[in-house]
Amino acid sequence: MPELPEVETTRRGIAPHVEGKKVVRVIVRHGKLRRPVPPDLLREFPGRTIGRVERRGKYLLLRTDGGSVILHLGMSGHLAIVPSATPPEKHDHLDICLTDGMTLRLTDPRRFGLALWTGEDPLVHPLLAEIGPEPLEEGFDGAYLFRASRGRTVAVKQFIMDGRMVAGVGNIYANEALFRAGIHPEKKAGTMSMERCRRLARAIREVLAEAIAAGGTTLRVFRDVEGKPGYFALSLAVYGRTGKPCPRCGAPVRATRQGGRSTYFCGVCQKR
Secondary structure, rough: OOHHHHHHHHHHHHHHHHHOOOOEEEEEEOOOOEEEEOOHHHHHHOOEEEEEEEEEOOOEOOOOEOOOEEOOOOOOEEEEEEEOOOOOOOOEEEEEEOOOOEEEEEOOOOOOOOOEEEOOHHHHOOOOOOOOOOOOOOOOOHHHHHHHHHOOOOOOOHHHHHOOOOOOOOHHHHHHHHHHHHHHOOOHHHOOOOHHHOOOOOOOOHHHHHHOOOOOOOOOOOOOOOOOOOEEEHHHHOOOOOOOEEEOOEEOOOEEEEEEEEEEEHHHOOOO
């Protein structure tokens, strides 16, 4: 699934091509995504100008003066800017056609993405209203993690992957941040000291910032709007490296399952 760095990479890629552009029409080829594409998207969006492209967690927002489109890339989706005359392929489900002859195209082989219209502030939409603080913005720090984790018995990895606690920290980056912070993924969140919370907040910010700079992480299907893969996979210290030497101590990287997700860690460097 595209995580925060991949979604932010996509936002930065499409923004220069769509901001300030008027929408001519919206073409829906397969409307049955995670949620059906609503009729008001086709009715309300054409004729409006896209003012800003924003990101909230793993969602993209195309804002206009009369409403916003909420986009999610699902498990395998991506957006591309193509000439409007470009013939669609099998999994090209949605086109947002612009006045300059270009189109923002959503490709989603597994159809777990979504495209919705809201006439209200999208930040109060039920999908976004309970998302936690953005880890790369002011307000997210060790003190926040310490306050939010008090009394929580859930494992720290699952805690930081909970979108209500922190926005957009998916599995790959949770594994990498915990390694950098030297914290065992199964440690109970509520038992972390302030110092560990500070280390973890700093590690989350560093890992996400570096991943964005590298264009995200391509493990299977992610591509940016120009079709290029992300290169942060070359920098992964523990994720997907079962049995390989820890880059710090040389001990073999271990793997387990938490909440149905693969977890990778060094049993020597990461402490409970």
